[in-house]
Amino acid sequence: MTETPNPHIIDADTLTGEMRPIRRAVLALGSNLGERMTSLQGAVDAIADTPDVWVTAVSPVYETSPVDSPDDAGNYLNAVVLIDTTLAASRLLDRALAIEDAFGRERPEGEHHAPRTLDVDLVVVGDRRSDDESLRLPHPRAHERAFVLQPWYDIEPDAVLPDAGPVAELLAATDTSGVTRRDDLALEVQ
Numbered sequence: 369m370t371e372t373p374n375p376h377i378i379d380a381d382t383l384t385g386e387m388r389p390i391r392r393a394v395l396a397l398g399s400n401l402g403e404r405m406t407s408l409q410g411a412v413d414a415i416a417d418t419p420d421v422w423v424t425a426v427s428p429v430y431e432t433s434p435v436d437s438p439d440d441a442g443n444y445l446n447a448v449v450l451i452d453t454t455l456a457a458s459r460l461l462d463r464a465l466a467i468e469d470a471f472g473r474e475r476p477e478g479e480h481h482a483p484r485t486l487d488v489d490l491v492v493v494g495d496r497r498s499d500d501e502s503l504r505l506p507h508p509r510a511h512e513r514a515f516v517l518q519p520w521y522d523i524e525p526d527a528v529l530p531d532a533g534p535v536a537e538l539l540a541a542t543d544t545s546g547v548t549r550r551d552d553l554a555l556e557v558q
């Protein structure tokens with residue numbers, strides 16, 4: 369059955385300028401190609417430089433074994449960034465893809481989880497849910513990814529992943545053996 373839009377409910381993504389609510393969002397960063405730390409720091413800087421986006425926390429950096437990747441894929445560096453934003457989720461995705469491109473991200477056709485200089489995934493954007501292939505929210509694989517859950521837990525121990533549960537519980541149920549904190553590395557927010 370198709371749903372009839374309720375004229376009394378405002379779709380926040382259609383609001384403009386100062387009418388838009390502030391949403392909290394969780395972004396997951398990853399790099400397993402090139403100067404990995406340079407790409408992650410560049411991503412944090414570019415996110416912080418984005419109009420209508422405010423970085424509220426940046427996680428420690430983790431060295432992680434590649435999951436569900438080609439055999440020759442190298443280790444990733446992963447981190448999580450928390451932001452407040454008035455951008456609609458679709459605009460935030462545009463920005464994430466543009467930042468990936470700026471750091472030399474290539475998208476080889478037909479290669480699943482190919483090595484990449486930079487990956488910026490939207491894990492959660494406020495209470496926005498989407499099944500659209502171009503923007504799935506919450507991210508459909510975040511609940512089982514130790515390389516997302518561990519850094520997220522570090523900076524928000526009481527976080528809850530919508531439709532999945534408390535991050536602490538998801539993390540406890542996840543294999544974290546390939547995930548090592550790199551205390552010799554740190555991301556900075558200007």
Ligand SMILES: Nc1ncnc2c1ncn2[C@@H]1O[C@H](COP(=O)(O)OP(=O)(O)OP(=O)(O)O)[C@@H](O)[C@H]1O
Pocket residue numbers: 461465480481482487488489490491500501502503504505506507508509
């Ligand atoms: N929550 C999301 N965050 C980022 N991209 C998303 C999201 N949902 C859907 N996409 C779409 O996925 C497309 C491919 O993204 P990408 O190549 O980075 O996937 P991946 O990182 O290899 O896989 P995974 O989604 O498992 O992390 C993007 O062009 C984007 O439109």
Ligand SMILES: Nc1nc2c(c(=O)[nH]1)N=C(CO)CN2
Pocket residue numbers: 397398399432433434435436437444446481487515
């Ligand atoms: N350890 C690790 N493995 C991955 C990662 C990642 O960021 N870290 N990203 C993937 C596709 O987004 C696939 N596999």
